[in-house]
Amino acid sequence: MSSVADSSKVGAPSFVANLQKVLQQNIREYGMFVALFVIMAIFTITTNGIFISSRNISNLINQTGYIAVLAVGMTLVIVIRHIDLSVGFLSGFLGALAAIAMANPEVIEGGLNLPAVVVIPMILVLGILTGLITAFLVAQLGIPAFVATLAGWLGYRGALQLVTARTGTIIIADETFNALSNGFIPDIFAPDTGPLPGVHKLTLILGVLAIILINVSQINDRRKKQAYGFEVLSNDIFILKLVFISALTAGITWIMAGYNGLSWTVVIVLGVVIVYDFVTSQTVLGRHIYAVGGNPEAAQLSGVNIKTITYVVFCSMGMLSALSGILYASRFKSATTTAGNLFELEAIAAAFIGGVSPAGGIGKVIGSIVGALVMGSLSSGMNLMGIDISLQYIVKAAVLAVAVIFDVATRNRGR
Amino acid sequence: MSTPILEMRNITKEFPGVKALNNVSFRVAAGEIHCLVGENGAGKSTLMKVLSGVYPHGSYSGEILFGGQVQTFRNIRDSEHVGIAIIYQELALIPEMTVYENIFLGNEIRRGPTIDWNETIKRATQALQKVRLNVNPATKVKDLGVGKQQLIEIAKALSRDVKLLILDEPTSALNEDDSENLLSLLRDLREHGVTCIMISHKLKEVLAIADTITVLRDGQTICTLDAQGGQVSEGVLIKHMVGREIDNIYPKRERQRSGEVVLDVANWSAYDPALGRNVLKDVSFNVRRGEIVGLAGLMGSGRTELALSIFGNPDGYRVDGRITLKGRPCHFTHPQAAIAAGVAYVTEDRKGDGLILIQDIKQNITLANLRGIAQRGVINANAEVKVAEDYRTSLNIKTPSIEQRVGNLSGGNQQKVSLGKWLFVKPDLLILDEPTRGIDVGAKYEIYTLMTRLVQQGLSIIMISSELPEVLGMSDRVYIVSSGRITGELPIEEATQERIMQLATN
Structure with missing residues (x-):
């Protein structure tokens, strides 16, 4: 040990000391990557390598995609100090609408027999419109987002059951659509x-x-x-x-x-991440979003229109909910009556694990994706190990709690 | 003098970088009304916070004797326990609760594990009688006016057998009738043996009611006067309050009053729906090119409201009147529009609504003018760095890097970041709200120098300030604001601290 210490010159810190310093300073930023890495390593060992196998990782990502895109949108919502509880059933509802739009009218009442290339943009636009409704309630009428979106949670749940009431599960036959969550690039x-x-x-x-x-x-x-x-x-x-x-x-x-x-899911999620990371870190719009979250009064006095920002963020959330619904329906090649159940809470958990601050103003899109991967890895790994679902919830609870405790602890130290 | 009920000896209280109280001694005789006067920032409120335990024993040096006993209050509960009650400017009532719930909040009358509501209402009625307030105790506090709410605060204090009642600016939000009513109540309470300390800026009131007056200035006791003899006048008080020499920290420059009018405000009124009253009444004033116009007045007189209502009205006042900027009539409905038209507003509360403390210097400086460093909505990172570095150099912001979080900077450097941010919008009219509050003398001097440079370049400045030496040292013209009105306009040659004080306390 002493020889290591001796070899470091005075004034020029040793490589090890340097590394230590960098890791300490950036512990928050690197923390979640390290956590993901550790979780993956543990499961790789406990499953004798099955976890890290190509097939499993591919499945894991395809299963995480529909939560990951929600987590990206939720990041921005939480950054501007709001929350959106409606996104789960909204994604289920919009997924069901997509299924109906593509269905054969002879099999499903109201079916439109439309191709996927028409249905997908249509559903995305519909998602944006639902975001407008939420934003109107929150920004225009001043209703707390928690309450406004709780109403949405109830409403979209009802809407989902309504459109699937006659038929129950709607099978999707469109191969292009189903490839989104099951197919791979050629x-x-x-x-x-x-x-x-x-x-x-x-x-x-x-x-x-x-x-x-x-x-x-x-x-x-x-x-x-x-x-x-x-x-x-x-x-x-x-x-x-x-x-x-x-x-x-x-x-x-x-x-x-x-x-x-x-897989196409990876391509879609990567696309979403690249676009959102660019917007949040490089554009005026992104800067305004973080300003509103960091200090709404100061942002307003600096000429930022808080209402506009609220509209943009909730519309983006609506669009990503639609995308999530599409990915989920595609994954199971069908729309079910309970699709989207609890997605909103998984997305919120992913965002918090990824370092989004509940107080607003802080949080990166990439972090939330890592958070979603952490949650997905836990499910996948524990399923492979045959761990009971009840225990899985408890483990996830612990991980969420530890992540937030870690976040709070490192934040306080930085002050 | 009769036996003192309260004696504060050699109290010194320091905040980082500021000595708020410097060896202050203060005696209050039993059964008197003792008024505490001084300019904003003289240390009056700090002294009362030390007394009531807001600043716990150990965070200051010196001794407090109450009722002949040395007291070491750790919190407000301790001071309440011995019979000290403090009533702040900002009332501490819960609007959604009823009068009787508020009066006994934190002091609930119990019967076993539950609250005895009948007894509570009975005792509340008695307390209301003591303050001569004739309202149903079951009324919600939010349905009562400010004057009545103030009386409920006093009733609340009386319900706890208060011996020493402290009132911090009790009449600042009251109209004349309510003020008169309150003062006569205080005289009443004196007859019943309650000692009272009152902080007030309204010198007429002070002279009308005080037995004894203590003047504080710059954290020191200047004098304690016997007000009953009749030798004390407003003039004497003002002289003691402002008596310091103006330090020579104001850069010399040609006074400017001949430029064309940049901003003209006429018959400007604003109604605040949240407060339910007019915060500005028929205000008219103008600012010329290259001029520094001082807006003097006491806190709460409506200066900030005036600035905000012009600057896009973010608080949603109902406004009426005319604003003409550079010869063009305007009506800004959002700060965005005001900024685009060339107005900048540096807020009074840097940390609250001025800066984003969790973001870095660079991001704060460019926030109000991101379009200036962006092409088609995409920020040019190099341009941003260049802008931030320019302002760091020209404003002498002391920081290891422009990527430093603003929350970690000192007050003076935060203020410079704020100024940089607003200079980057390239304004024609810069409104500075208390530009040097809470910053040290060195940084003050730098800010004064900067202001001088800016007006020489043709910028116009409105400076809102509670510090009279600053107003006199920097302004070309001074408007005095009191209770939402402009009560006077003085060219700098005619302005003195005494005259401004007189108009401001009018």
Whole structure:
């Protein structure tokens, strides 16, 4: 031990000390990634590697998708100090409408026999319209979001039961629609031909491109910060970070390429995350959203229109609820009478695990996605282990509590 | 002087960077009405908070003797326990509860485990009689006017066998009849042996009711006067209150009064639906190019309301009157519109409604003018850094990085961030609400210098300030606001602290 200490020069802190400092300073940001990593590692061990198998991870992501998109929208809702309890049954209701719109009128009353490419945008627009209603109640009439959306929770639950009352479960026959949560992107080579048989080549290529893109943007970003004289990570730690991110991306790519490649769900969720991350971090709109959450009075006096922001955020939530409903219906190739039950609470939990502050103004979209993956991993892993559902809830409760305690503790220390 | 019921000896109370009370000694005789006067920030409220245990024993130095005993209050309950009751400007009643529930809140009359409501109502009725208030004790407090609510606060104190009653600006929100009523009640209570300390800015009232007056200034006791002899006049009090020399921290400049009129406000009134009264009545004033116009007056006189009602009216007052900005009549319905037209407003309460404390300096500076660093809604990160760095340098914001969270900065640096944010909207008219409150002298000087530079560049400034030396040191013209009206306009040559005080306490 002493030789390590001796080798570190005075004034230039050792690599280990540097790493420690960086980890401590960014413990909140990295914390949830570490938690996800640990959870995945534990399940990999307890299931003898089944958990990390390509097939399971692919399934896990397809099952998490419809919560993940809700969590993204919920992040913004909580950031502006509101909540939306209606999104679960709203997604179920809109999923059922999608199923009916695609159904054969001879089988399902009211069926429109429309193709998926028409139905999907239609349902998304419908989602935006429902968001308008919520926003009107909250922003215009000043009804607390908790109450307004609790009414929505009741209303959409009733609406879902109403449209499925005659038929019960509505089977969806449209293959394009069902592929959203069950299908995979096509490969450039036929499977089992060319190099690496059994591996999805296009997925590998995309993975490599992603790694290159991430590295280039990180290096550019660092150069820019250095040009402005900002504090940046020291060279060795920066390289370590790049290696770590690259290895992680490569690992995920390899796992997914091992089983049919990228699923459409992954593509959709990634798309949503990229768009929302861009909007929240790079645009005027995003800045206004965080300003309203950080201090509504100051935001208003700075010329931010709080009503407009409230409308935008609830409409985005409505649209993502519609997307969630579509993904869920597609996943089970049907619309059921109880679709969407408790989705809202899972999305809220994912957001909190991902570091969104209940007080508003703080929380990243990426964090909420990680939160959703944590919840999804817990379900998947414990199912594989054959753990009873009752215990699963208790474990999830503990994880949620620990995540928030951790968040509060690190936040207070930062003050 | 008869035996003191209260003696505070050598009280010193410090906040980070400020000595709010410096070795203050204060004696109150049993059965008298003792008035405490002084400018805003002189330390009156702090002294009362020390006395009532809001600042617990140990957070200040010095000794408190009450009824001959040394007291070490840890909280308000302790001071209430010995018979001290304090009634703040902001009333502490619960609007949705009835009068009798409020009177016995925290002091419930029990019978076994339950509340004895009959006894409560009976005793509440008695307490109401003592304050000569004729209302049904089952009325909800929200249905009563401010004057009556004040009396209920006093009834609440009396129900606890109070020996020393402290009133912080009791008449500031009352109309003349209610004020007169309250004062005669205090005289009544004096007959019944209740000692009373009253903080007030209204010197006429003070002279009418006080047995003894103590003047505080800059956290020190200046003098204690016997008010019964009749030698004390308003003039004497004002002199003691403002008596300090004006420090030489105001940069010299040519006084400006000849530029064209930038802002003209005529017959401006505002009704606040939340308060249910007019906060501004028929206000008319103007601001010229390159001029600093001081808006003097006491806290609560309507200066901030005036600024807000012009600046897009975010509190939703019902306004009436005319605003002309740069020759064009305007009517702003949102701060956004006011900002677009070239008005900026630096708020009084930096932490409450000025800055976003959880965000960094950079984000705060650009918030009011994000379009200025964005193309088609996408923020140019480089431009943002450049803007923030420019203001950090030109305003001398002391920080290791513009990515520092604003909540971690000192008051002076926060104020500079606030100023940077509003200068970045490139305004023609800058409204500064208490621009130097709670910041140290060095930062004050920097802000005065900046203001001087800005008006020389042709900006117009409205400066709302409760600090008279600042008003006199910086303004070209002074308007005095009192009870929602402009009670006077003084060119700087004619303005003195005494005249301003007179118009403000009018």
